Amino acid sequence: MCFSLVLVSFFSRSTLLFYKKSYAKRKGFNICKTLYSSQSNSVSSTTTQPLVRRSANYVPSLWSFDHIQSLPIKYKGNDYTSRRDSMMEAVKALIGNVRKPLTTLELIDDLQRLGIAYHFRYEISYLLEKIYHNFYHTHDKWNSMNLNLKALGFRLMRQHGYYVTEEIFCNFKDHIENLKPHLYEDMICMLNLYEASYHSFENESILDHVRDFTTIYLKDNFEYIPENLSSLVTHALELPLHWRVPRVEAIWYIEEYEKRNSMNPTMVELAKLDFNMVQAIHLEDLKHSSRWWRDICWEKKLSFARDRLVENLLWAVGINYLPHFSEERKTLLTVGALITTLDDVYDVYGTLDELYQFTDAINKWDINLVDELPDYMKICFHGFYNSMNHISYNALTQTGFFILPYLKKTWADLCNSYIVEVRWHHSGHTPTLEEYLENGYKSVGAPVILMHLSFLTSIGATEEILQGIEGAENIVRYSSLILRLADDLGTSSDEIARGDNPKSIQCYMHETGATEEEARKYIELLINKTWKKLNKARGGAKCRFLWEFSNGATNLARVAQFMYSNGDGYGRPDLIKSQVISLFFNPILAIE
Numbered sequence: 001m002c003f004s005l006v007l008v009s010f011f012s013r014s015t016l017l018f019y020k021k022s023y024a025k026r027k028g029f030n031i032c033k034t035l036y037s038s039q040s041n042s043v044s045s046t047t048t049q050p051l052v053r054r055s056a057n058y059v060p061s062l063w064s065f066d067h068i069q070s071l072p073i074k075y076k077g078n079d080y081t082s083r084r085d086s087m088m089e090a091v092k093a094l095i096g097n098v099r100k101p102l103t104t105l106e107l108i109d110d111l112q113r114l115g116i117a118y119h120f121r122y123e124i125s126y127l128l129e130k131i132y133h134n135f136y137h138t139h140d141k142w143n144s145m146n147l148n149l150k151a152l153g154f155r156l157m158r159q160h161g162y163y164v165t166e167e168i169f170c171n172f173k174d175h176i177e178n179l180k181p182h183l184y185e186d187m188i189c190m191l192n193l194y195e196a197s198y199h200s201f202e203n204e205s206i207l208d209h210v211r212d213f214t215t216i217y218l219k220d221n222f223e224y225i226p227e228n229l230s231s232l233v234t235h236a237l238e239l240p241l242h243w244r245v246p247r248v249e250a251i252w253y254i255e256e257y258e259k260r261n262s263m264n265p266t267m268v269e270l271a272k273l274d275f276n277m278v279q280a281i282h283l284e285d286l287k288h289s290s291r292w293w294r295d296i297c298w299e300k301k302l303s304f305a306r307d308r309l310v311e312n313l314l315w316a317v318g319i320n321y322l323p324h325f326s327e328e329r330k331t332l333l334t335v336g337a338l339i340t341t342l343d344d345v346y347d348v349y350g351t352l353d354e355l356y357q358f359t360d361a362i363n364k365w366d367i368n369l370v371d372e373l374p375d376y377m378k379i380c381f382h383g384f385y386n387s388m389n390h391i392s393y394n395a396l397t398q399t400g401f402f403i404l405p406y407l408k409k410t411w412a413d414l415c416n417s418y419i420v421e422v423r424w425h426h427s428g429h430t431p432t433l434e435e436y437l438e439n440g441y442k443s444v445g446a447p448v449i450l451m452h453l454s455f456l457t458s459i460g461a462t463e464e465i466l467q468g469i470e471g472a473e474n475i476v477r478y479s480s481l482i483l484r485l486a487d488d489l490g491t492s493s494d495e496i497a498r499g500d501n502p503k504s505i506q507c508y509m510h511e512t513g514a515t516e517e518e519a520r521k522y523i524e525l526l527i528n529k530t531w532k533k534l535n536k537a538r539g540g541a542k543c544r545f546l547w548e549f550s551n552g553a554t555n556l557a558r559v560a561q562f563m564y565s566n567g568d569g570y571g572r573p574d575l576i577k578s579q580v581i582s583l584f585f586n587p588i589l590a591i592e
């Protein structure tokens with residue numbers, strides 16, 4: 001993804017002097033790989049120049065194998081399950097008793113944000129269906145709805161795949177003339193409008209107005225709004241709900257919800273207990289994967305690469321945190337670890353010749369082709385090859401579906417996209433932003449994750465999945481693009497100044513002459529636009545498979561924004577350490 005701190009020895013700097021070509025105008029770090037790789041042939045035959053490999057000097061994992069294995073798992077077993085079951089019955093009764101549409105929608109919103117809506121899937125679908133047909137379906141009902149009901153309903157409907165036109169807000173300005181910032185009802189309405197606006201598609205200009213207006217209004221009137229709303233508003237202005245990782249949001253919202261005078265104590269209890277029970281499952285997933293990671297020995301044998309198992313759990317849990325997804329999450333952890341290692345092989349450690357041969361072996365899926373490669377590449381290829389065969393074998397025996405051809409294709413695409421970047425790097429070529437992104441949405445690894453995810457989304461028959469994969473092309477593209485852009489925005493100014501491999505920001509600066517600050521703004525704008533496209537593509541997901549899949553893909557984009565919001569949280573895990581601890585290691589307190 002990105003390599004910070006490339007260390008180059010003095011010796012290697014002096015060898016640069018021999019380097020004649022135009023690369024000389026680029027920064028030293030950039031051409032080292034080129035230089036060494038061009039020497040690599042001769043290294044074995046002549047002993048004049050030792051092969052000096054690059055090192056990205058990644059920080060080691062913050063979590064050792066022994067530490068992970070020693071973490072206690074408390075919240076499992078029948079006692080907790082039966083307590084949870086009885087609270088679920090109570091909440092079901094609560095859901096069955098709501099009558100007013102606004103109260104119903106607020107309840108659904110709370111259940112979702114508390115992270116427990118998955119227990120009440122059928123009840124929620126039934127209620128939304130009913131409210132959609134009673135209120136949102138036709139124009140003639142709109143007059144009977146107040147703006148707050150429209151706004152909250154619009155968001156929940158779009159979130160659940162119902163199409164509601166933006167026209168529902170066409171006269172929103174009429175309603176806001178008499179707004180009073182100190183009134184709770186008025187400000188909750190502003191907040192709901194604000195959140196709704198993030199479900200927009202391209203060219204929905206009413207929603208753009210809604211977004212601009214509410215953002216400015218909430219900011220400008222912040223000091224007047226009721227005290228019990230201020231933390232919600234701050235939270236929303238920091239990042240809209242639609243862009244937040246559900247599991248991370250649940251931790252925040254449980255605490256927030258509990259403070260309300262209107263809160264339901266059973267829902268709070270259930271949310272806490274459920275969080276802890278699901279966390280116990282995540283921790284078991286991690287322990288399992290950490291044994292796999294130890295057994296594959298890459299930490300020792302490929303020590304130049306990042307060891308990011310725990311951070312990969314964040315990606316996997318971010319994509320889908322539900323208990324039943326446990327096996328699938330472990331597969332995603334494997335996939336994440338493989339992508340990270342391959343990325344470091346291409347970005348940092350491998351020489352050009354090695355990388356060409358390695359890519360060839362992946363494209364031909366032929367283990368015989370690694371015979372001549374150095375040990376580290378044999379280990380890398382072999383470990384990768386075994387893992388893919390294992391994943392494919394499991395799918396074949398469990399679902400009867402032979403997925404290996406699809407896996408081969410997507411991993412070959414990934415390695416080919418890496419090679420494009422290596423080639424650019426080698427020749428000193430800075431691509432245009434468009435050229436870069438056309439490759440970059442693949443080289444960020446997201447299409448590989450999503451291809452695996454599509455086979456792990458075990459809804460529907462093989463036929464349906466295959467059709468779904470075709471229909472999901474845009475979802476994959478936009479989700480991957482957000483990941484790429486967010487990742488690039490996490491690139492520090494230091495790296496840019498140092499002239500590391502050009503990413504989006506540098507490509508745009510090079511192409512347009514913009515400053516770094518302007519380029520960052522532009523990339524942010526692209527992310528905002530891509531969200532609208534992703535919303536639209538999701539809206540087109542008609543079958544159940546595609547819908548499930550699109551939720552995972554949307555979550556992938558959310559995790560990306562989370563991971564890179566304060567810099568490269570993946571390269572520098574200390575940046576997200578406290579969140580990792582509260583997500584995976586520390587139960588929520590106050591239950592006994």
Ligand SMILES: *[C@@H]1O[C@H](CO)[C@@H](O)[C@H](O)[C@H]1NC(C)=O
Binds near residue numbers: 202203
């Ligand atoms: C949005 O509008 C622009 C300009 O009118 C048009 O080129 C584009 O195709 C539209 N996009 C969509 C998704 O309708």
Ligand SMILES: *[C@@H]1O[C@H](CO)[C@@H](O)[C@H](O)[C@H]1NC(C)=O
Binds near residue numbers: 184229
């Ligand atoms: C916040 O306070 C107002 C009164 O100012 C009250 O009407 C409202 O229900 C409170 N909201 C919550 C979520 O506690």
Ligand SMILES: *[C@@H]1O[C@H](CO)[C@@H](O)[C@H](O)[C@H]1NC(C)=O
Binds near residue numbers: 521522524525528
């Ligand atoms: C992108 O959207 C975010 C969230 O609404 C906003 O804060 C930011 O200003 C937008 N960026 C650009 C460049 O439009």
